[in-house]
Amino acid sequence: MTRRITVLSTLFTAFIFLMVLAQPVFASSNSSAANSSTTVWWIWPLLLFVVTLAMGIVAVLGGVGGGVLFTPIVGSFFPFGMDFVRAAGLLVALSGALAAGPGLLKKGLADLRLAIPVALIASAGSIGGAMLGLWVSKLPGGKDIIQVSLGVVILAIVLIMLMAKKSEFPEVKKADKLSTALKITGVYHEPTTNQSIDWKIHRTPTGLFTFIFIGLLAGMFGLGAGWANVPVLNLLMGAPLKISVATSKFLLSITDTSAAWVYINSGAAIPMIIVPSIIGIMLGSFIGVKLLTKTKPNIIKIIVIFILIVSGSTSILKGLHIMK
Amino acid sequence: MAKTTEVSKQESVALGAPEKVSVSATEEQLLYSKILDICMKIGLVGIVLSFIIYASGILPPKISIDEVISKWSDAKTYNTMLSENGIHHGWSWTQFYAHGDFLNLFPIAFLAGITILCYLAIVPVLFKKKDAVYAVLAIVEVLILLGAASGLIAAGH
Numbered sequence: 001m002t003r004r005i006t007v008l009s010t011l012f013t014a015f016i017f018l019m020v021l022a023q024p025v026f027a028s029s030n031s032s033a034a035n036s037s038t039t040v041w042w043i044w045p046l047l048l049f050v051v052t053l054a055m056g057i058v059a060v061l062g063g064v065g066g067g068v069l070f071t072p073i074v075g076s077f078f079p080f081g082m083d084f085v086r087a088a089g090l091l092v093a094l095s096g097a098l099a100a101g102p103g104l105l106k107k108g109l110a111d112l113r114l115a116i117p118v119a120l121i122a123s124a125g126s127i128g129g130a131m132l133g134l135w136v137s138k139l140p141g142g143k144d145i146i147q148v149s150l151g152v153v154i155l156a157i158v159l160i161m162l163m164a165k166k167s168e169f170p171e172v173k174k175a176d177k178l179s180t181a182l183k184i185t186g187v188y189h190e191p192t193t194n195q196s197i198d199w200k201i202h203r204t205p206t207g208l209f210t211f212i213f214i215g216l217l218a219g220m221f222g223l224g225a226g227w228a229n230v231p232v233l234n235l236l237m238g239a240p241l242k243i244s245v246a247t248s249k250f251l252l253s254i255t256d257t258s259a260a261w262v263y264i265n266s267g268a269a270i271p272m273i274i275v276p277s278i279i280g281i282m283l284g285s286f287i288g289v290k291l292l293t294k295t296k297p298n299i300i301k302i303i304v305i306f307i308l309i310v311s312g313s314t315s316i317l318k319g320l321h322i323m324k
Numbered sequence: 325m326a327k328t329t330e331v332s333k334q335e336s337v338a339l340g341a342p343e344k345v346s347v348s349a350t351e352e353q354l355l356y357s358k359i360l361d362i363c364m365k366i367g368l369v370g371i372v373l374s375f376i377i378y379a380s381g382i383l384p385p386k387i388s389i390d391e392v393i394s395k396w397s398d399a400k401t402y403n404t405m406l407s408e409n410g411i412h413h414g415w416s417w418t419q420f421y422a423h424g425d426f427l428n429l430f431p432i433a434f435l436a437g438i439t440i441l442c443y444l445a446i447v448p449v450l451f452k453k454k455d456a457v458y459a460v461l462a463i464v465e466v467l468i469l470l471g472a473a474s475g476l477i478a479a480g481h
Contacts, residue, residue, distance in 0.1 A: 044393075083399040091432065098364040098438060105349065105357035112353040112446075116458055120465050127472050137399060182457065253360070254465070257439045261472035264433060265414050267406045270396060271428035272389070275375040282368075 044078065049276040051077075052092070056284020061291060062304030064161075065252065066281040067093030067224030069304070072154045072311035075147070076318060080273055082146050083137055086222025087263035088274045090130075090256045093224030095278045096285065097252035108188045109246035114201070114239065117182060118247075119254035121208050122225070125215025126255045130262035133220035147319030150221050154312030157227045158305055164231045172238035175200040178208075188243060199240050207237040219259035224252050351453070352446040359445050363438040370431030378424035386411075386423035414475020433473075440469045 052066070055073065059066045071089035075082055104110035136142045175185065185200040201207075210232050218225040229248035233239045239247065263269060317323035349357075377383050387409055395402040411417050411426075420426035443466045450459035 079397045081397055081399040081402065084396060084402075091435070095368070095435060098360065098367070098435060102357040102361035102364065105353050105360070108349040108353075112350065112356060113458070116461050116465070120461055120468070123465065123468055123472075127468070254439050257436050258469055258472045260436045261469070264429070264436060265473075265475040267403050267411060267413075267417075268399065269429060269432055270392065270402075271375065271378060271425060271432065272392060273396070274432060275371055275428065278368075278371060 045272055045276040048074070048078065048273065049280040052277045052280030053284040053287075056281040056286075057288040057291065058284075058300065058304060058307070059281070060285050060288025061300040063301065064304055065093055065224035065226040065249070066096050066285070067222070067252070067256075068154075068157060068227055069307065069311075070277065070281070071222045072150060072308065072315055074277070075150065076311050076314040080270075082143055082150075083134060083263070083266075083268040084270050084273055086133060086220075087260070087268040088270070088277050089222030089224075090219075090260045090263060091269070091274050092277050092281050093222075093252050094256040094260055095282060096224070097249055097256065099282065099285075101250050101253050104246040104250050107246075108186070109242055110250035111184075111186050111239075111243055111247050113182065113184050113186070114233070114243070114247050115251055115254070117184075117204075117208060118211050118233075119251055122211040122215035122218070122251065122255040123258035125212040126219030126259040127215075127262055129216040129219025129221075130259035131219075132216070133222075134262070134266055134268070136220075144319040144321070146221075147315050149319075151312045151314070151316030151319060153217060153221055153223070154308055154315065158308050158312065160227060160231065161301075161305060161308075164235065166230075166241055167234060168241045169197070169199075170234060170238040170240070172200050172202045174202065176202045176204050178204040186243070188240070190242075197240060199238075199243060201237040201239050203236055203238070207232055210236065215255050215259075218252075218255055219262070222259075222263075225255065226252065352449040355449060356442045356446050359442045360438060363434070363441060367431050367435040367438060370434060371428070374424075374428045374431050378428050381424065383422060383424040383427055385425040386420045387425060392425075437473060440466055440473065443469070 051073065052070065055069045056066055059069055067089050070092050071085055074080065074088070075085040078085070080088075101110065105112065133146060137146050139145070179185070179201045182204075184204070185198070187196050187198050189195075190197050211229075214225045214228045214232065217223065217228070226245075226248045229251055230241075230244050233244035233247060234241050314323060378385065387405065391405060392402075395405050406412075411420070417426050417429055421430065443462045447459050447462050447466075450456075450462060
């Protein structure tokens with residue numbers, strides 16, 4: 001706990017330090033142009049930091065990834081182009097996954113044998129999605145198409161969150177041929193019961209096929225894809241819930257990587273948007289973990305669903321030019 | 325099924341991980357996690373440091389903040405601005421390492437490249453264990469990621 005507080009306060013101090021250090025740049029910005037947008041430019045990274053900080057807290061408490069909140073909220077309420085928001089969304093989700101990955105792999109909760117074939121399919125899909133997203137946004141009216149589709153996807157995610165059931169230990173009577181050939185099976189230690197749980201999976205070809213579309217959506221909209229990974233791994237393929245959640249989180253570090261490259265190489269990575277977001281969401285996640293034991297998860301889940309409905313609807317309304 | 329408690333504990337200890345970490349983490353999994361852990365920390369520290377350099381003006385930006393702000397609401401005009409400043413598809417931004425704004429992209433690119441390093445590290449382990457299928461899958465993944473990282477795969481801008 002002491003270590004976490006130290007990390008937390010260090011990150012916070014680092015950001016304040018950044019903002020103080022940024023004074024020369026603020027000053028040059030103000031002196032070189034007199035229009036109103038430049039006089040308050042630094043508000044945006046600062047606001048971005050504050051919002052992503054809150055997002056990080058809510059994401060942990062609500063059991064969702066930061067990426068799924070970041071893209072619709074920042075895309076709807078900040079003045080950044082959607083390409084830049086999607087690039088930042090992918091990098092935010094990527095950073096979270098990279099930070100969580102080592103611990104999950106060491107504990108054996110994220111399973112590399114399960115992740116490698118799934119990641120191969122999903123990362124190819126996410127590259128396709130990123131290319132498709134950038135291509136669509138270049139078309140006449142493409143930005144609106146992206147906004148509306150993002151809103152529809154977000155509302156679909158809400159439906160999935162409301163309807164999808166979870167199974168802690170799904171019944172897999174027999175592993176299918178493909179998973180047997182790939183030896184996708186494992187054992188993990190369940191601390192609550194102090195048992196070693198043997199697990200295997202089934203319906204592997206269908207599951208892998210589904211990940212083409214999950215990757216496509218993740219790459220196209222700059223979303224972390226935990227909302228889709230977990231139900232597919234858990235309910236469709238039959239991996240235990242903890243293995244599914246952890247492997248899903250780890251998977252994001254691979255699938256988002258491939259799409260992130262497409263955005264970086266296309267000039268869509270703006271540090272002034274990305275860096276405050278990454279720092280904010282990671283700091284928020286630390287705080288969220290700290291608060292986890294003191295909050296009621298159901299209330300937070302309702303808040304997350306409400307936020308997603310509002311930002312998804314806003315995205316649709318903005319895309320349709322009903323709202324500015 | 326090559327996962328046994330005894331083996332994974334030996335592997336854990338060999339890789340410097342706590343003995344009780346897992347009953348299912350394989351040698352390649354622990355190696356992957358170790359490299360990921362180190363690189364992730366380097367990347368995050370790099371992002372913060374390079375942002376300090378950018379925001380403090382220690383290294384002047386290639387594109388002024390005013391210009392970035394005035395164009396960040398529209399990708400098309402932003403990319404026209406990049407082109408006018410000699411920044412094109414792919415890795416052309418690397419030549420501007422002496423500018424705070426583009427220096428910032430190095431740790432971001434490093435974060436995006438960590439997965440490639442991790443996969444490359446586990447390929448020899450997989451071959452050593454005669455797990456040819458997974459070794460090939462890992463190589464194909466590296467090729468996909470290198471394809472994306474190469475800048476050859478880009479669209480829209």
